[in-house]
Amino acid sequence: MKTHCSNRNGAVLIVVLVCLGFAATVMVGALRSSLQQRRQIRNERDVIQTEWLLDAGVRLAVQKLKTDVDYPGQELVFKQGLRSEQVGSVKIKVSRGQAATDYRLVQVLAKLERPENSFGITRSHSFNLPLNESPN
Numbered sequence: 062m063k064t065h066c067s068n069r070n071g072a073v074l075i076v077v078l079v080c081l082g083f084a085a086t087v088m089v090g091a092l093r094s095s096l097q098q099r100r101q102i103r104n105e106r107d108v109i110q111t112e113w114l115l116d117a118g119v120r121l122a123v124q125k126l127k128t129d130v131d132y133p134g135q136e137l138v139f140k141q142g143l144r145s146e147q148v149g150s151v152k153i154k155v156s157r158g159q160a161a162t163d164y165r166l167v168q169v170l171a172k173l174e175r176p177e178n179s180f181g182i183t184r185s186h187s188f189n190l191p192l193n194e195s196p197n
Contacts, residue, residue: 104182107173110149111182114139115171118151119186122167126155130165130192149173164189 118137125132134153143149150172158164167190174181 107147107182110143111171111173111184114149114151114173115169115184115186118153118169118171119167119188121151122153122155122169123190126165126167126190126192134167143173146175146177147173148176158189163193164191166190 122132122134132155134155136153137151139149139151140147152170154168154170156166156168158166166187168185168187170183170185172181172183
């Protein structure tokens with residue numbers, strides 16, 4: 062009777078180990094999925110922040126050109142307001158159109174970078190801004 066009981070205990074142990082292995086596999090899969098979603102959300106947030114930097118650069122260029130038609134552009138670097146390891150930058154370049162008094166070609170480049178792994182997101186926008194708009 063003792064051998065029958067020890068065989069039964071061995072079978073129960075095997076069932077428990079199989080269940081633990083299955084549970085561990087499910088937990089590892091859930092952890093991987095969670096980490097991947099976290100990375101994706103962080104990247105989407107960085108894309109949105111880069112688009113905000115681009116929008117701010119476009120608005121700044123338009124505002125500066127309203128007050129100074131010879132505004133050449135500028136470069137801005139942001140560290141505050143971003144996550145501690147990120148650096149944001151906006152480069153504005155303004156060049157004269159073919160007829161120097163008609164319009165300005167405005168090029169805005171926004172970057173959001175993580176220096177520790179050289180990962181960055183870049184967005185740009187170029188447009189012609191008429192200087193002498195006549196009201197309708």
